[in-house]
Amino acid sequence: MAQMTHSRSTAPRDKGLGHWRWQRISALATLGLMVYFAYMVARIGPMDYAAAAAFVAVPVHALGLVVLLVAGLFHAALGVQMIIEDYVMLAQGRQRFVRLSQGVFMLLAVAGLAALTVITGVI
Amino acid sequence: MGMRCVMPLQHVAVAAIEGFNIDYWAMITHIVRYNVQPLFGRMSDRQRYQMAKPRPLSPHLQIYRLPLPAVMSIMHRISGAALASGTVLMVLWLVMLAAGADWFALAAGALAHPLGKFVLFGYSLALVYHGLNGVRHMVWDLCIGLEVDQVYRSGYLVLAMTVVVTACLWLVI
Numbered sequence: 509m510a511q512m513t514h515s516r517s518t519a520p521r522d523k524g525l526g527h528w529r530w531q532r533i534s535a536l537a538t539l540g541l542m543v544y545f546a547y548m549v550a551r552i553g554p555m556d557y558a559a560a561a562a563f564v565a566v567p568v569h570a571l572g573l574v575v576l577l578v579a580g581l582f583h584a585a586l587g588v589q590m591i592i593e594d595y596v597m598l599a600q601g602r603q604r605f606v607r608l609s610q611g612v613f614m615l616l617a618v619a620g621l622a623a624l625t626v627i628t629g630v631i
Numbered sequence: 632m633g634m635r636c637v638m639p640l641q642h643v644a645v646a647a648i649e650g651f652n653i654d655y656w657a658m659i660t661h662i663v664r665y666n667v668q669p670l671f672g673r674m675s676d677r678q679r680y681q682m683a684k685p686r687p688l689s690p691h692l693q694i695y696r697l698p699l700p701a702v703m704s705i706m707h708r709i710s711g712a713a714l715a716s717g718t719v720l721m722v723l724w725l726v727m728l729a730a731g732a733d734w735f736a737l738a739a740g741a742l743a744h745p746l747g748k749f750v751l752f753g754y755s756l757a758l759v760y761h762g763l764n765g766v767r768h769m770v771w772d773l774c775i776g777l778e779v780d781q782v783y784r785s786g787y788l789v790l791a792m793t794v795v796v797t798a799c800l801w802l803v804i
Contacts, residue, residue: 532769539762546755550804557732564728573725584715591712613718620722623729 537579565628577620585613710757760793
């Protein structure tokens with residue numbers, strides 16, 4: 509690692525590292541929970557509605573889905589931001605596209621969390 | 632525009648290795664045309680045309696056959712974009728589960744349909760590949776396995792494991 513930490517830039521050393529760092533953190537969280545999610549999908553596959561709803565409503569499963577939703581959508585937003593920043597020029601409204609994609613992922617997170625609160629019957 | 636440098640150092644190095652088998656006349660004309668002549672007076676139309684006409688291009692993306700790591704890199708991005716789009720379907724499934732038995736039956740029917748199964752298979756394939764290649768990226772972040780032969784070996788390993796894991800997912804379940 510040592511050879512990568514020396515910057516000759518005058519910018520603060522950790523400035524701009526946030527995206528990179530959060531991408532790794534959310535990736536680890538998503539990776540672990542996706543394995544768990546695959547297990548859940550396999551279990552839910554043959555179930556009928558009542559059994560599926562009850563299965564998702566189990567606190568551990570619901571909590572796993574909540575964290576997966578947040579971490580996964582956060583990771584997706586960071587990744588899509590990278591793609592937009594690579595292929596859309598500033599003059600073409602790059603920032604607006606990034607904000608738009610973030611809004612879409614935020615909406616998805618809200619929708620997913622709302623669905624989970626309904627399924628678990630928290631509210 | 633034309634190249635304005637006198638002669639890049641690496642060209643000198645290459646020329647030295649190749650025994651100075653240089654077209655000296657071309658070199659001198661090039662230097663005079665692009666570095667000396669512009670200093671004196673106006674350029675003729677012919678000269679302006681010479682300087683404006685497209686210069687030879689280095690081989691680039693559309694000319695090279697992409698090496699394996701490059702293909703895997705762009706596949707990582709494509710699978711990531713596919714997964715990001717697929718979150719819409721995942722959230723939709725959750726919302727349909729919350730919406731009641733009728734909606735859930737509709738979702739289950741869609742997933743049982745061959746097209747739904749195809750989408751699910753594609754999603755799982757992208758997920759497994761992106762996950763495994765993501766692990767590879769994080770190992771690289773620790774400065775491990777960055778030699779060219781190691782990069783190729785881990786690449787083949789990821790591709791093989793993607794096939795095996797996806798096959799296991801669909802055969803076991």
